[in-house]
Amino acid sequence: MFLALKEMRRAKGRFGLLIAAIGMLVFLILFQQSLQNGLLTSFVGAIRNQSAPVLVYSVDGQRVIQGSIITPDLEAEVRADGAVGAVGRIGQGTFTVSAGGEAADATVLGYEDRALGAPTALTEGRYPDVAGEAVGSDADADDGFGIGDTVLVQPGGLAITIVGLARDVQLNAGPTLFVPYETYVSAVRSVNPDAGQPLPNVLAVQPADGRSADDAVASINSRSDELDALTRDDAADETPGVAQVRQSFTIIFLLYGLVVPCVTGLFFLIITFQKSGALTLLRAIGAPAERLVGSLLFQAVLIVVAGYAIGLALYTPVSQQRLGGIPLRFETGAVLFWAVALLVLGVGSSLIAARRVLAIDPIEATRGGANR
Amino acid sequence: MNASASSSATPALHMVGVRKVYRVGDEEVVALDHADLTVAADEIVALVGPSGSGKTTLCSIAGGILSATAGSVVVGGEEISGYNDRQLTTFRQNQVGFVFQTVNLVPFLTARENLLVVDEMGRREGKPARARADRLLEELGLADRAQNLPGQLSGGQKQRVAIGRSLMNEPGLVLFDEPTSALDTELGAHVMELIRTEMKARGTSAIVVTHDERITEYCDRTVRITDGVLEA
Ligand SMILES: Nc1ncnc2c1ncn2[C@@H]1O[C@H](COP(=O)(O)OP(=O)(O)OP(=O)(O)O)[C@@H](O)[C@H]1O
Numbered sequence: 072m073f074l075a076l077k078e079m080r081r082a083k084g085r086f087g088l089l090i091a092a093i094g095m096l097v098f099l100i101l102f103q104q105s106l107q108n109g110l111l112t113s114f115v116g117a118i119r120n121q122s123a124p125v126l127v128y129s130v131d132g133q134r135v136i137q138g139s140i141i142t143p144d145l146e147a148e149v150r151a152d153g154a155v156g157a158v159g160r161i162g163q164g165t166f167t168v169s170a171g172g173e174a175a176d177a178t179v180l181g182y183e184d185r186a187l188g189a190p191t192a193l194t195e196g197r198y199p200d201v202a203g204e205a206v207g208s209d210a211d212a213d214d215g216f217g218i219g220d221t222v223l224v225q226p227g228g229l230a231i232t233i234v235g236l237a238r239d240v241q242l243n244a245g246p247t248l249f250v251p252y253e254t255y256v257s258a259v260r261s262v263n264p265d266a267g268q269p270l271p272n273v274l275a276v277q278p279a280d281g282r283s284a285d286d287a288v289a290s291i292n293s294r295s296d297e298l299d300a301l302t303r304d305d306a307a308d309e310t311p312g313v314a315q316v317r318q319s320f321t322i323i324f325l326l327y328g329l330v331v332p333c334v335t336g337l338f339f340l341i342i343t344f345q346k347s348g349a350l351t352l353l354r355a356i357g358a359p360a361e362r363l364v365g366s367l368l369f370q371a372v373l374i375v376v377a378g379y380a381i382g383l384a385l386y387t388p389v390s391q392q393r394l395g396g397i398p399l400r401f402e403t404g405a406v407l408f409w410a411v412a413l414l415v416l417g418v419g420s421s422l423i424a425a426r427r428v429l430a431i432d433p434i435e436a437t438r439g440g441a442n443r
Numbered sequence: 444m445n446a447s448a449s450s451s452a453t454p455a456l457h458m459v460g461v462r463k464v465y466r467v468g469d470e471e472v473v474a475l476d477h478a479d480l481t482v483a484a485d486e487i488v489a490l491v492g493p494s495g496s497g498k499t500t501l502c503s504i505a506g507g508i509l510s511a512t513a514g515s516v517v518v519g520g521e522e523i524s525g526y527n528d529r530q531l532t533t534f535r536q537n538q539v540g541f542v543f544q545t546v547n548l549v550p551f552l553t554a555r556e557n558l559l560v561v562d563e564m565g566r567r568e569g570k571p572a573r574a575r576a577d578r579l580l581e582e583l584g585l586a587d588r589a590q591n592l593p594g595q596l597s598g599g600q601k602q603r604v605a606i607g608r609s610l611m612n613e614p615g616l617v618l619f620d621e622p623t624s625a626l627d628t629e630l631g632a633h634v635m636e637l638i639r640t641e642m643k644a645r646g647t648s649a650i651v652v653t654h655d656e657r658i659t660e661y662c663d664r665t666v667r668i669t670d671g672v673l674e675a
């Protein structure tokens with residue numbers, strides 16, 4: 072690709088600028104991907120990565136765990152359902168705790184059975200064996216929520232010791248502790264001695280043998296207008312705010328997805344106009360139009376690849392960081408998706424310029440032109 | 444190739460009854476009418492005529508850039524009048540050389556690359572083409588300018604690069620459209636001398652379009668054209 076490379080070498084500035092611009096856009100796209108996923112995970116990771124396949128809320132809870140209350144009647148309804156296997160209670164509260172000597176807000180989630188609401192997997196340590204132990208969110212391990220750390224629920228001073236850590240299990244973007252149900256009850260009482268026996272917020276459900284999670288959901292929801300059963304992933308996705316966050320980011324991604332082909336398409340259109348004298352000359356001396364188009368597309372591919380490499384180089388270190396408490400992650404899927412998408416969009420947009428090249432009439436070379 | 448052998452060889456160009464009509468809106472402009480022209484192998488023909496007389500049109504048809512409305516065009520034994528765009532492209536790539544009236548060089552390629560691009564866009568011979576480019580630059584007195592961009596060359600140097608470019612594909616016929624019009628008399632004479640030397644050394648035929656009677660001295664024969672009609 073003699074022509075393509077020579078031209079780029081002689082116009083390093085303008086091609087460099089385009090590559091840099093694409094690099095910046097790639098960086099922003101990938102960064103926002105990490106931000107979106109980090110944001111959503113920190114909001115609903117505890118729901119997505121807990122062990123119960125089905126969660127049952129009360130309808131008035133509007134799909135917020137803390138807003139939902141399961142009365143004994145509703146609980147009896149769920150337990151009576153034929154599509155339902157094991158059922159466990161989940162209670163959730165937000166407490167002020169002192170961790171590492173500092174006050175912090177922490178979410179405490181109480182579960183009755185490890186298979187009904189505890190984190191599915193641990194990155195370190197073990198599950199609680201006795202009351203007063205907890206699995207913490209690993210994103211907060213360095214803030215006084217690490218293994219062996221003891222936090223005190225205030226006021227009242229109930230001690231909870233962290234014995235295990237799990238990844239991506241925050242709720243509401245803050246430190247999250249998964250504790251045995253009785254520890255949750257103790258926490259409620261330590262803050263408010265008059266609380267009595269708090270009602271569970273949601274029920275964690277395993278489908279009956281041979282029944283799917285969807286079966287159980289449909290069956291529970293048809294029993295009562297006051298019950299709102301959701302599969303694990305639906306419960307996470309339907310949490311108020313999640314859809315809006317997704318939608319906002321989708322719009323941002325769409326805009327970026329448009330800007331990249333607009334920038335590359337316009338760039339190649341402009342330089343094709345600018346060098347139309349040279350292209351006409353080349354056509355006149357026998358250069359096949361396809362070879363000139365090939366040269367153009369080669370440049371487009373090269374520019375997208377180079378821009379992507381720069382964007383990726385900027386993104387990689389940033390993706391290891393935390394942003395205001397939100398842990399970012401290197402999103403391999405997004406990196407691959409955008410690589411393909413931007414290549415297709417970038418090269419596709421340069422086809423407009425390619426059409427210009429194909430439309431060149433070599434006879435123009437014989438006429439007086441401005442591009443001497 | 445020597446002169447006696449070439450005179451009996453296939454003519455470089457043989458045009459019979461060539462007509463070219465441009466359509467501008469509802470009007471027809473006859474740019475060339477009943478043109479008969481034969482250029483022998485090894486012959487340099489001067490094509491002289493006033494502005495708008497059809498000189499560029501004739502060269503474009505002979506070079507396969509433009510299709511004639513009627514008539515037969517045979518270049519180096521190859522009948523091109525029925526060719527489609529793709530066939531004409533291949534024909535231009537291999538059989539003819541051009542020096543145009545205006546744009547002649549790719550501005551972002553050096554003098555040497557402007558020669559090499561002919562090979563890159565054409566036969567892709569590689570090494571022999573590079574050797575040929577270097578020899579042409581040497582012959583045209585441009586060896587020390589090989590790495591310069593067109594913007595760093597004088598008018599005469601640019602024109603010499605264009606001549607080298609036109610010879611890169613080893614054509615049988617080269618079409619020069621006013622090769623000296625942008626040069627002063629002395630430079631023009633020098634360039635014409637170069638053209639003659641290069642053509643004769645290769646046994647290559649040429650049509651040299653010009654307004655300037657003095658240029659015809661460097662040609663073997665002069666053909667005049669007025670209002671699209673040739674006169675011997
Ligand atoms: N594309 C075109 N459409 C319409 N008319 C054209 C076109 N190209 C050339 N002509 C007309 O054909 C005639 C011959 O033009 P041509 O360019 O061959 O003249 P020329 O002898 O090369 O002139 P000059 O010495 O000014 O270069 C002119 O009358 C010109 O206006």
Ligand SMILES: [Mg+2]
Nearest residue numbers: 498499544620
């Ligand atoms: Mg002309």
